Amino acid sequence: MTNSIQSYMQQVGRQAREAAAAMASTTLADRNGALAAIATALDASRETLAEANRKDMNVAREKGLPDALVDRLELTEARIDTMIEGLQQVASLPDPVGDITDLNYVPSGIQVGRMRVPLGVIGIIYESRPNVTVEAASLCLKSSNATILRGGSEAIHSNQAIASCIRNGLQQAGLPEHAVQVIETTDRAVVGEMITRPEFIDVIVPRGGKGLIERISQDAKVTVIKHLDGICHVYIDDQADMDKAFNIAVNAKTHRYGTCNTMETLLVHTDIAEQILPRLKQAYDEHGVELRGCEKAQTVLPDIKAAVEEDWSTEYLAPVLSIKLVADMAEAIVHINRFGSHHTDALISENYTRARQFLREVDSSSVMINASTRFADGFEYGLGAEIGISTDKIHARGPVGLEGLTSQKYVVLGDGHIRK
Numbered sequence: 001m002t003n004s005i006q007s008y009m010q011q012v013g014r015q016a017r018e019a020a021a022a023m024a025s026t027t028l029a030d031r032n033g034a035l036a037a038i039a040t041a042l043d044a045s046r047e048t049l050a051e052a053n054r055k056d057m058n059v060a061r062e063k064g065l066p067d068a069l070v071d072r073l074e075l076t077e078a079r080i081d082t083m084i085e086g087l088q089q090v091a092s093l094p095d096p097v098g099d100i101t102d103l104n105y106v107p108s109g110i111q112v113g114r115m116r117v118p119l120g121v122i123g124i125i126y127e128s129r130p131n132v133t134v135e136a137a138s139l140c141l142k143s144s145n146a147t148i149l150r151g152g153s154e155a156i157h158s159n160q161a162i163a164s165c166i167r168n169g170l171q172q173a174g175l176p177e178h179a180v181q182v183i184e185t186t187d188r189a190v191v192g193e194m195i196t197r198p199e200f201i202d203v204i205v206p207r208g209g210k211g212l213i214e215r216i217s218q219d220a221k222v223t224v225i226k227h228l229d230g231i232c233h234v235y236i237d238d239q240a241d242m243d244k245a246f247n248i249a250v251n252a253k254t255h256r257y258g259t260c261n262t263m264e265t266l267l268v269h270t271d272i273a274e275q276i277l278p279r280l281k282q283a284y285d286e287h288g289v290e291l292r293g294c295e296k297a298q299t300v301l302p303d304i305k306a307a308v309e310e311d312w313s314t315e316y317l318a319p320v321l322s323i324k325l326v327a328d329m330a331e332a333i334v335h336i337n338r339f340g341s342h343h344t345d346a347l348i349s350e351n352y353t354r355a356r357q358f359l360r361e362v363d364s365s366s367v368m369i370n371a372s373t374r375f376a377d378g379f380e381y382g383l384g385a386e387i388g389i390s391t392d393k394i395h396a397r398g399p400v401g402l403e404g405l406t407s408q409k410y411v412v413l414g415d416g417h418i419r420k
Contacts, residue, residue: 008185009193012148013200015178016121020146022176024118030175031141032091038169039087042080042134045165049075052161053130060154068258068317072128075158083134086379090138093383096402097144100411108420111413116406118144120202123194124387125150125216127208130158135378136205137166137180139387143405146179148201150194152208153186160184195220205388205400210315225400227365227391229315229341230260232373235332235358237349238269242276244370245348249280251372252346254287258317260389261344261366261376265312265322267332273300273325289319296325312339329354333361340364342391344376365391365398 053075103113140147151159163182206216236245252263292307311322346368347358355369366376378386383401390396396404
Protein backbone atom coordinates (compact mmCIF):
# COMPACT_ATOMS: atom_id res chain seq x y z
CA MET A 1 0.00 0.00 0.00
CA THR A 2 1.39 3.34 -0.98
CA ASN A 3 1.85 6.17 1.45
CA SER A 4 -0.13 8.39 -0.90
CA ILE A 5 -3.28 6.29 -0.42
CA GLN A 6 -2.83 6.28 3.34
CA SER A 7 -2.35 10.05 3.36
CA TYR A 8 -5.34 10.57 1.08
CA MET A 9 -7.63 8.44 3.25
CA GLN A 10 -6.43 10.09 6.45
CA GLN A 11 -7.34 13.45 4.95
CA VAL A 12 -10.74 12.13 3.82
CA GLY A 13 -11.32 10.63 7.27
CA ARG A 14 -10.46 13.80 9.14
CA GLN A 15 -12.67 15.85 6.86
CA ALA A 16 -15.53 13.41 7.40
CA ARG A 17 -15.17 13.60 11.19
CA GLU A 18 -15.26 17.40 11.07
CA ALA A 19 -18.26 17.33 8.77
CA ALA A 20 -20.11 14.86 11.01
CA ALA A 21 -19.67 17.18 13.98
CA ALA A 22 -21.01 20.08 11.94
CA MET A 23 -23.93 18.01 10.59
CA ALA A 24 -25.09 17.30 14.14
CA SER A 25 -26.04 20.96 14.54
CA THR A 26 -27.83 21.42 11.21
CA THR A 27 -31.55 22.02 11.02
CA LEU A 28 -34.11 19.99 9.11
CA ALA A 29 -34.56 22.96 6.77
CA ASP A 30 -30.82 23.00 6.07
CA ARG A 31 -30.75 19.33 5.16
CA ASN A 32 -33.92 19.40 3.09
CA GLY A 33 -32.56 22.44 1.28
CA ALA A 34 -29.44 20.53 0.37
CA LEU A 35 -31.46 17.60 -0.97
CA ALA A 36 -33.52 19.97 -3.12
CA ALA A 37 -30.38 21.70 -4.41
CA ILE A 38 -28.79 18.35 -5.32
CA ALA A 39 -31.95 17.33 -7.19
CA THR A 40 -31.84 20.59 -9.16
CA ALA A 41 -28.17 20.08 -9.96
CA LEU A 42 -28.81 16.54 -11.23
CA ASP A 43 -31.67 17.71 -13.43
CA ALA A 44 -29.50 20.47 -14.91
CA SER A 45 -26.60 18.09 -15.54
CA ARG A 46 -28.35 15.34 -17.49
CA GLU A 47 -26.10 15.67 -20.54
CA THR A 48 -22.96 15.66 -18.40
CA LEU A 49 -24.19 12.60 -16.50
CA ALA A 50 -25.06 10.79 -19.72
CA GLU A 51 -21.66 11.51 -21.25
CA ALA A 52 -19.83 10.28 -18.16
CA ASN A 53 -21.96 7.16 -18.05
CA ARG A 54 -21.28 6.41 -21.73
CA LYS A 55 -17.56 6.32 -20.93
CA ASP A 56 -18.16 3.77 -18.19
CA MET A 57 -20.51 1.69 -20.35
CA ASN A 58 -18.02 1.58 -23.22
CA VAL A 59 -15.21 0.42 -20.94
CA ALA A 60 -17.51 -2.18 -19.35
CA ARG A 61 -18.43 -3.65 -22.73
CA GLU A 62 -14.80 -3.64 -23.90
CA LYS A 63 -13.86 -5.60 -20.78
CA GLY A 64 -16.68 -8.07 -21.39
CA LEU A 65 -18.32 -7.53 -18.00
CA PRO A 66 -21.42 -9.70 -17.28
CA ASP A 67 -24.75 -8.44 -18.60
CA ALA A 68 -26.14 -8.11 -15.05
CA LEU A 69 -23.24 -5.82 -14.11
CA VAL A 70 -23.63 -3.71 -17.27
CA ASP A 71 -27.37 -3.38 -16.59
CA ARG A 72 -26.70 -2.07 -13.09
CA LEU A 73 -24.14 0.37 -14.45
CA GLU A 74 -26.39 2.06 -17.01
CA LEU A 75 -27.69 5.50 -16.06
CA THR A 76 -30.81 6.01 -18.17
CA GLU A 77 -33.08 9.04 -18.21
CA ALA A 78 -35.59 7.03 -16.19
CA ARG A 79 -32.98 6.22 -13.56
CA ILE A 80 -31.98 9.87 -13.31
CA ASP A 81 -35.66 10.68 -12.82
CA THR A 82 -35.79 8.05 -10.08
CA MET A 83 -32.74 9.55 -8.36
CA ILE A 84 -34.38 12.97 -8.37
CA GLU A 85 -37.68 11.53 -7.14
CA GLY A 86 -35.81 9.69 -4.39
CA LEU A 87 -34.21 12.94 -3.20
CA GLN A 88 -37.60 14.62 -3.14
CA GLN A 89 -39.15 11.73 -1.24
CA VAL A 90 -36.36 11.67 1.34
CA ALA A 91 -36.79 15.43 1.81
CA SER A 92 -40.48 14.89 2.54
CA LEU A 93 -39.84 12.32 5.26
CA PRO A 94 -39.96 13.21 8.96
CA ASP A 95 -36.69 14.07 10.66
CA PRO A 96 -35.51 10.97 12.56
CA VAL A 97 -32.91 12.87 14.57
CA GLY A 98 -33.75 14.29 17.99
CA ASP A 99 -36.96 12.31 18.38
CA ILE A 100 -37.44 11.38 22.05
CA THR A 101 -39.49 8.28 22.84
CA ASP A 102 -40.48 6.24 25.90
CA LEU A 103 -40.07 9.24 28.23
CA ASN A 104 -41.44 8.05 31.56
CA TYR A 105 -41.12 8.85 35.25
CA VAL A 106 -39.35 6.24 37.36
CA PRO A 107 -39.75 5.83 41.14
CA SER A 108 -36.85 8.19 41.93
CA GLY A 109 -38.70 11.03 40.23
CA ILE A 110 -36.42 11.44 37.20
CA GLN A 111 -37.73 11.05 33.66
CA VAL A 112 -35.92 8.52 31.46
CA GLY A 113 -36.32 8.29 27.68
CA ARG A 114 -34.39 7.63 24.52
CA MET A 115 -33.32 10.10 21.84
CA ARG A 116 -32.53 9.16 18.24
CA VAL A 117 -29.08 10.39 17.13
CA PRO A 118 -26.91 10.06 13.99
CA LEU A 119 -24.31 7.29 13.78
CA GLY A 120 -21.56 9.76 12.76
CA VAL A 121 -19.49 8.81 9.70
CA ILE A 122 -20.82 6.08 7.45
CA GLY A 123 -18.57 4.41 4.90
CA ILE A 124 -20.30 2.81 1.92
CA ILE A 125 -18.54 0.47 -0.50
CA TYR A 126 -20.54 -0.53 -3.56
CA GLU A 127 -20.27 -1.82 -7.12
CA SER A 128 -21.70 -0.84 -10.48
CA ARG A 129 -24.84 1.14 -9.72
CA PRO A 130 -24.09 4.89 -9.83
CA ASN A 131 -27.58 5.72 -8.53
CA VAL A 132 -26.43 4.28 -5.19
CA THR A 133 -24.24 7.38 -4.86
CA VAL A 134 -27.32 9.60 -4.70
CA GLU A 135 -29.37 7.20 -2.57
CA ALA A 136 -26.62 6.85 0.02
CA ALA A 137 -25.83 10.56 0.09
CA SER A 138 -29.47 11.55 0.53
CA LEU A 139 -30.12 9.21 3.43
CA CYS A 140 -26.90 10.09 5.20
CA LEU A 141 -27.55 13.81 4.82
CA LYS A 142 -31.16 13.56 5.99
CA SER A 143 -30.09 11.62 9.10
CA SER A 144 -27.36 14.18 9.91
CA ASN A 145 -24.48 11.81 9.15
CA ALA A 146 -21.36 12.39 7.09
CA THR A 147 -20.48 9.74 4.53
CA ILE A 148 -17.52 8.42 2.56
CA LEU A 149 -18.59 6.70 -0.66
CA ARG A 150 -16.37 4.28 -2.55
CA GLY A 151 -18.02 3.18 -5.79
CA GLY A 152 -16.75 0.50 -8.15
CA SER A 153 -13.98 1.30 -10.62
CA GLU A 154 -16.37 0.48 -13.47
CA ALA A 155 -18.53 3.51 -12.54
CA ILE A 156 -15.79 6.02 -11.77
CA HIS A 157 -16.80 8.60 -14.41
CA SER A 158 -20.51 8.39 -13.54
CA ASN A 159 -19.85 8.66 -9.81
CA GLN A 160 -17.58 11.66 -10.16
CA ALA A 161 -20.17 13.45 -12.30
CA ILE A 162 -22.79 12.77 -9.63
CA ALA A 163 -20.34 13.85 -6.90
CA SER A 164 -19.99 17.21 -8.61
CA CYS A 165 -23.77 17.70 -8.42
CA ILE A 166 -23.76 16.75 -4.74
CA ARG A 167 -20.97 19.23 -3.96
CA ASN A 168 -22.89 21.98 -5.75
CA GLY A 169 -26.00 21.20 -3.73
CA LEU A 170 -24.12 21.22 -0.43
CA GLN A 171 -22.45 24.52 -1.23
CA GLN A 172 -25.73 26.17 -2.21
CA ALA A 173 -27.39 24.97 0.99
CA GLY A 174 -24.48 26.04 3.18
CA LEU A 175 -23.82 22.54 4.53
CA PRO A 176 -20.30 21.19 5.19
CA GLU A 177 -18.53 20.60 1.89
CA HIS A 178 -17.16 17.26 3.08
CA ALA A 179 -20.43 15.88 4.44
CA VAL A 180 -20.43 13.66 1.34
CA GLN A 181 -17.09 12.56 -0.10
CA VAL A 182 -16.92 10.31 -3.15
CA ILE A 183 -13.52 8.60 -3.39
CA GLU A 184 -11.69 9.83 -6.48
CA THR A 185 -9.32 6.90 -7.00
CA THR A 186 -9.97 3.34 -8.19
CA ASP A 187 -7.09 1.96 -6.12
CA ARG A 188 -8.38 -1.06 -4.20
CA ALA A 189 -6.17 -0.19 -1.24
CA VAL A 190 -8.82 2.39 -0.35
CA VAL A 191 -11.19 -0.38 0.74
CA GLY A 192 -8.64 -1.75 3.18
CA GLU A 193 -8.13 1.71 4.64
CA MET A 194 -11.86 2.32 5.06
CA ILE A 195 -12.66 -0.93 6.85
CA THR A 196 -9.76 -0.68 9.31
CA ARG A 197 -10.14 2.94 10.41
CA PRO A 198 -12.66 3.10 13.30
CA GLU A 199 -11.15 6.43 14.32
CA PHE A 200 -12.62 7.91 11.12
CA ILE A 201 -15.59 5.67 10.23
CA ASP A 202 -18.33 4.40 12.56
CA VAL A 203 -20.18 1.98 10.27
CA ILE A 204 -19.38 0.28 6.96
CA VAL A 205 -22.15 -0.69 4.53
CA PRO A 206 -20.93 -2.94 1.69
CA ARG A 207 -23.14 -3.27 -1.39
CA GLY A 208 -21.93 -5.67 -4.04
CA GLY A 209 -21.06 -9.26 -4.76
CA LYS A 210 -20.75 -11.99 -2.16
CA GLY A 211 -16.95 -12.03 -2.47
CA LEU A 212 -16.66 -8.32 -1.67
CA ILE A 213 -18.97 -8.55 1.33
CA GLU A 214 -17.29 -11.67 2.71
CA ARG A 215 -13.88 -10.02 2.48
CA ILE A 216 -15.09 -6.87 4.22
CA SER A 217 -16.87 -8.84 6.95
CA GLN A 218 -13.74 -10.88 7.66
CA ASP A 219 -11.23 -8.02 7.65
CA ALA A 220 -13.20 -5.07 8.99
CA LYS A 221 -12.38 -3.42 12.29
CA VAL A 222 -15.43 -1.22 11.80
CA THR A 223 -19.02 -2.36 12.43
CA VAL A 224 -20.55 -3.77 9.21
CA ILE A 225 -24.21 -3.70 8.10
CA LYS A 226 -24.58 -6.28 5.33
CA HIS A 227 -26.24 -9.09 3.45
CA LEU A 228 -24.34 -11.73 1.48
CA ASP A 229 -26.85 -13.25 -0.96
CA GLY A 230 -30.30 -12.60 -2.32
CA ILE A 231 -31.63 -16.15 -2.61
CA CYS A 232 -35.32 -15.23 -2.60
CA HIS A 233 -38.26 -17.65 -2.77
CA VAL A 234 -41.88 -17.52 -3.82
CA TYR A 235 -44.08 -20.35 -2.53
CA ILE A 236 -47.40 -20.97 -4.34
CA ASP A 237 -49.78 -22.64 -1.91
CA ASP A 238 -52.61 -24.98 -2.91
CA GLN A 239 -55.02 -22.29 -1.67
CA ALA A 240 -53.52 -19.55 -3.83
CA ASP A 241 -55.42 -17.44 -6.33
CA MET A 242 -53.90 -18.74 -9.58
CA ASP A 243 -54.01 -15.40 -11.38
CA LYS A 244 -52.24 -13.68 -8.49
CA ALA A 245 -49.74 -16.51 -8.32
CA PHE A 246 -49.00 -16.30 -12.04
CA ASN A 247 -48.50 -12.54 -12.09
CA ILE A 248 -46.35 -12.50 -8.95
CA ALA A 249 -44.16 -15.45 -10.00
CA VAL A 250 -43.50 -13.89 -13.41
CA ASN A 251 -42.78 -10.43 -12.00
CA ALA A 252 -40.57 -11.68 -9.17
CA LYS A 253 -38.27 -13.36 -11.68
CA THR A 254 -38.41 -11.32 -14.87
CA HIS A 255 -38.82 -7.69 -13.73
CA ARG A 256 -35.03 -7.48 -13.36
CA TYR A 257 -32.52 -10.28 -13.17
CA GLY A 258 -29.51 -8.63 -11.57
CA THR A 259 -31.02 -7.50 -8.26
CA CYS A 260 -30.84 -9.07 -4.81
CA ASN A 261 -34.64 -9.16 -4.42
CA THR A 262 -35.24 -11.21 -7.58
CA MET A 263 -36.77 -14.65 -7.04
CA GLU A 264 -34.24 -17.45 -7.56
CA THR A 265 -36.32 -20.46 -6.43
CA LEU A 266 -40.02 -21.11 -7.02
CA LEU A 267 -41.72 -23.52 -4.62
CA VAL A 268 -45.07 -24.98 -5.70
CA HIS A 269 -47.56 -27.16 -3.81
CA THR A 270 -47.74 -30.54 -5.52
CA ASP A 271 -51.55 -30.50 -5.79
CA ILE A 272 -51.66 -27.41 -8.04
CA ALA A 273 -48.42 -27.94 -9.99
CA GLU A 274 -50.14 -29.22 -13.15
CA GLN A 275 -52.51 -26.26 -13.00
CA ILE A 276 -49.94 -23.47 -12.72
CA LEU A 277 -46.56 -24.70 -13.97
CA PRO A 278 -47.33 -25.12 -17.71
CA ARG A 279 -48.77 -21.61 -17.77
CA LEU A 280 -45.73 -20.23 -15.99
CA LYS A 281 -43.34 -22.10 -18.26
CA GLN A 282 -44.89 -20.48 -21.31
CA ALA A 283 -44.35 -17.03 -19.76
CA TYR A 284 -40.79 -17.86 -18.71
CA ASP A 285 -40.02 -19.18 -22.18
CA GLU A 286 -41.18 -15.88 -23.66
CA HIS A 287 -38.71 -14.09 -21.36
CA GLY A 288 -35.89 -16.50 -22.14
CA VAL A 289 -35.69 -17.88 -18.60
CA GLU A 290 -33.95 -21.23 -18.18
CA LEU A 291 -35.82 -23.55 -15.81
CA ARG A 292 -34.22 -26.18 -13.57
CA GLY A 293 -36.53 -28.48 -11.66
CA CYS A 294 -36.59 -31.23 -9.07
CA GLU A 295 -37.67 -34.73 -10.16
CA LYS A 296 -41.32 -34.01 -9.36
CA ALA A 297 -41.24 -30.74 -11.30
CA GLN A 298 -39.79 -32.60 -14.27
CA THR A 299 -42.77 -34.93 -14.32
CA VAL A 300 -44.97 -31.87 -14.93
CA LEU A 301 -42.47 -30.08 -17.19
CA PRO A 302 -40.47 -32.95 -18.76
CA ASP A 303 -38.34 -30.77 -21.04
CA ILE A 304 -36.75 -28.61 -18.31
CA LYS A 305 -33.28 -29.22 -16.93
CA ALA A 306 -32.71 -31.23 -13.76
CA ALA A 307 -31.90 -29.16 -10.70
CA VAL A 308 -28.94 -30.23 -8.58
CA GLU A 309 -28.34 -29.58 -4.87
CA GLU A 310 -26.25 -26.51 -5.63
CA ASP A 311 -29.15 -24.82 -7.43
CA TRP A 312 -31.13 -24.42 -4.20
CA SER A 313 -28.40 -22.22 -2.69
CA THR A 314 -27.42 -20.26 -5.81
CA GLU A 315 -28.11 -16.59 -6.46
CA TYR A 316 -28.21 -16.63 -10.26
CA LEU A 317 -28.59 -12.89 -10.96
CA ALA A 318 -29.53 -14.13 -14.43
CA PRO A 319 -32.55 -15.52 -16.34
CA VAL A 320 -32.33 -18.87 -14.56
CA LEU A 321 -34.92 -20.23 -12.11
CA SER A 322 -34.98 -23.37 -9.98
CA ILE A 323 -38.35 -25.02 -9.27
CA LYS A 324 -39.21 -27.44 -6.47
CA LEU A 325 -42.52 -29.12 -5.66
CA VAL A 326 -43.40 -29.47 -1.97
CA ALA A 327 -46.07 -31.42 -0.13
CA ASP A 328 -47.22 -28.54 2.06
CA MET A 329 -46.27 -25.18 3.49
CA ALA A 330 -44.30 -26.75 6.33
CA GLU A 331 -41.93 -28.31 3.79
CA ALA A 332 -41.70 -24.98 1.96
CA ILE A 333 -40.73 -23.16 5.16
CA VAL A 334 -38.08 -25.76 6.01
CA HIS A 335 -36.61 -25.39 2.50
CA ILE A 336 -36.59 -21.57 2.70
CA ASN A 337 -34.94 -21.44 6.11
CA ARG A 338 -32.34 -24.03 5.05
CA PHE A 339 -31.35 -22.79 1.61
CA GLY A 340 -32.42 -19.14 1.64
CA SER A 341 -30.25 -16.17 2.54
CA HIS A 342 -32.76 -14.61 4.99
CA HIS A 343 -33.34 -11.78 2.51
CA THR A 344 -36.89 -11.86 1.07
CA ASP A 345 -39.43 -14.66 0.74
CA ALA A 346 -43.08 -14.64 -0.30
CA LEU A 347 -46.19 -16.78 0.14
CA ILE A 348 -49.05 -16.79 -2.36
CA SER A 349 -52.17 -18.00 -0.55
CA GLU A 350 -55.69 -16.96 0.31
CA ASN A 351 -55.52 -18.88 3.60
CA TYR A 352 -55.22 -16.35 6.43
CA THR A 353 -54.05 -18.89 9.00
CA ARG A 354 -51.24 -20.09 6.75
CA ALA A 355 -50.25 -16.51 6.01
CA ARG A 356 -49.87 -15.82 9.73
CA GLN A 357 -47.79 -18.97 10.16
CA PHE A 358 -45.55 -18.05 7.20
CA LEU A 359 -44.95 -14.57 8.63
CA ARG A 360 -44.00 -16.04 12.01
CA GLU A 361 -41.81 -18.93 10.90
CA VAL A 362 -39.87 -17.70 7.87
CA ASP A 363 -36.63 -16.24 9.20
CA SER A 364 -36.00 -13.50 6.65
CA SER A 365 -35.56 -9.74 6.80
CA SER A 366 -38.63 -9.27 4.57
CA VAL A 367 -41.53 -11.75 4.51
CA MET A 368 -44.37 -11.12 2.08
CA ILE A 369 -47.89 -12.35 1.49
CA ASN A 370 -49.35 -12.15 -2.04
CA ALA A 371 -46.73 -9.69 -3.28
CA SER A 372 -43.64 -9.84 -5.49
CA THR A 373 -40.23 -10.08 -3.82
CA ARG A 374 -39.21 -7.16 -6.05
CA PHE A 375 -40.90 -4.85 -3.52
CA ALA A 376 -38.10 -5.49 -1.00
CA ASP A 377 -36.57 -2.08 -1.57
CA GLY A 378 -36.29 1.05 0.51
CA PHE A 379 -37.91 3.20 -2.17
CA GLU A 380 -40.88 0.84 -2.47
CA TYR A 381 -41.19 0.64 1.33
CA GLY A 382 -41.60 4.40 1.51
CA LEU A 383 -38.14 5.00 2.97
CA GLY A 384 -37.31 7.36 0.09
CA ALA A 385 -34.28 5.27 -0.76
CA GLU A 386 -32.15 2.67 0.90
CA ILE A 387 -28.52 2.45 1.83
CA GLY A 388 -28.61 -1.33 1.51
CA ILE A 389 -30.35 -4.46 2.73
CA SER A 390 -29.38 -5.97 6.05
CA THR A 391 -29.91 -9.62 6.95
CA ASP A 392 -28.24 -9.08 10.32
CA LYS A 393 -30.43 -9.33 13.41
CA ILE A 394 -28.90 -6.53 15.48
CA HIS A 395 -29.52 -2.81 14.92
CA ALA A 396 -30.91 -2.77 11.38
CA ARG A 397 -32.69 -5.51 9.40
CA GLY A 398 -34.18 -5.37 5.91
CA PRO A 399 -33.94 -2.23 3.76
CA VAL A 400 -31.84 0.28 5.71
CA GLY A 401 -33.34 3.74 5.53
CA LEU A 402 -33.20 6.77 7.79
CA GLU A 403 -33.90 5.00 11.06
CA GLY A 404 -31.24 2.39 10.30
CA LEU A 405 -28.68 5.19 10.00
CA THR A 406 -29.37 6.41 13.51
CA SER A 407 -28.94 5.03 17.00
CA GLN A 408 -30.50 5.85 20.34
CA LYS A 409 -29.07 7.23 23.53
CA TYR A 410 -30.71 7.48 26.90
CA VAL A 411 -31.73 10.92 28.09
CA VAL A 412 -32.56 11.76 31.70
CA LEU A 413 -34.55 14.79 32.88
CA GLY A 414 -34.34 15.81 36.49
CA ASP A 415 -34.81 18.83 38.70
CA GLY A 416 -31.97 18.64 41.15
CA HIS A 417 -32.50 14.93 41.77
CA ILE A 418 -29.73 13.02 43.58
CA ARG A 419 -29.47 9.29 44.10
CA LYS A 420 -30.10 8.11 47.66
